[in-house]
Amino acid sequence: MGHNDKSTWGQSHRESTHAIDPIYLNRWSPRSFSEKPVEAEVLHRIFEAARWAPSGSNEQPWRYIVARTPEDRATFLKFIMPGNTAWCDKAPVLALLLSTKLSSRDEPLRSHSFDAGTSWGYLALESVRQGLVTHAMGGFYPDKARELLHIPNEYEVEIVIAIGYQGEKEALSEAYQEREIPNSRRGLEEVVFEGSFGDSLST
Numbered sequence: 001m002g003h004n005d006k007s008t009w010g011q012s013h014r015e016s017t018h019a020i021d022p023i024y025l026n027r028w029s030p031r032s033f034s035e036k037p038v039e040a041e042v043l044h045r046i047f048e049a050a051r052w053a054p055s056g057s058n059e060q061p062w063r064y065i066v067a068r069t070p071e072d073r074a075t076f077l078k079f080i081m082p083g084n085t086a087w088c089d090k091a092p093v094l095a096l097l098l099s100t101k102l103s104s105r106d107e108p109l110r111s112h113s114f115d116a117g118t119s120w121g122y123l124a125l126e127s128v129r130q131g132l133v134t135h136a137m138g139g140f141y142p143d144k145a146r147e148l149l150h151i152p153n154e155y156e157v158e159i160v161i162a163i164g165y166q167g168e169k170e171a172l173s174e175a176y177q178e179r180e181i182p183n184s185r186r187g188l189e190e191v192v193f194e195g196s197f198g199d200s201l202s203t
């Protein structure tokens, strides 16, 4: 089935006000992951997309640490907060996104987190194309991650990303089942201004 087939994705109640590629509506952050492992080639493809993100001075400050063996995933689960480990322990792949705070000339890089966010966005969208789901998590202990994964000080620890194939909603605990539904967004008029702050974009 194609990527535009709403019955495949089941997110038909997410509607855009203007015509856009359905991939933006189809990407969402479920918590239920199936046990199906992610093929190495598929995993490489999503990081390939992440690699092509734009960045300030093309510094490409993003770095990813991948955990897919039982040992590596167990290490990751030690620094993820309980509210997230409750569901992300089923994800076959966990990745930690870092960004270097220093440029290749050892100067402070103002846009390191911004650029890492763009890279994560690319990864998330390519994941949809590859039939995967992703879920970013800020709920983890960065200092513990730094210590356990030997991350140098010049790297900011950004987010953990759970990656895998979507599982059955029923596999989640009841509290999470209620939340297993794509959410919506603020209206365009709330986030895009024209001319000066607060002034609506004219039609």
Ligand SMILES: Cc1cc2nc3c(=O)[nH]c(=O)nc-3n(C[C@H](O)[C@H](O)[C@H](O)COP(=O)(O)O)c2cc1C
Pocket (backbone or CB within 6 Å): 027, 028, 029, 030, 084, 135, 136, 137, 138, 139, 140, 159, 182, 183
């Ligand atoms: C930086 C960041 C941190 C997040 N942290 C968490 C988290 O700790 N736990 C969680 O369940 N979801 C987390 N999320 C997921 C967001 O809640 C989710 O992306 C948002 O509600 C929009 O929903 P959608 O991704 O399904 O479109 C995080 C997302 C981002 C981008």
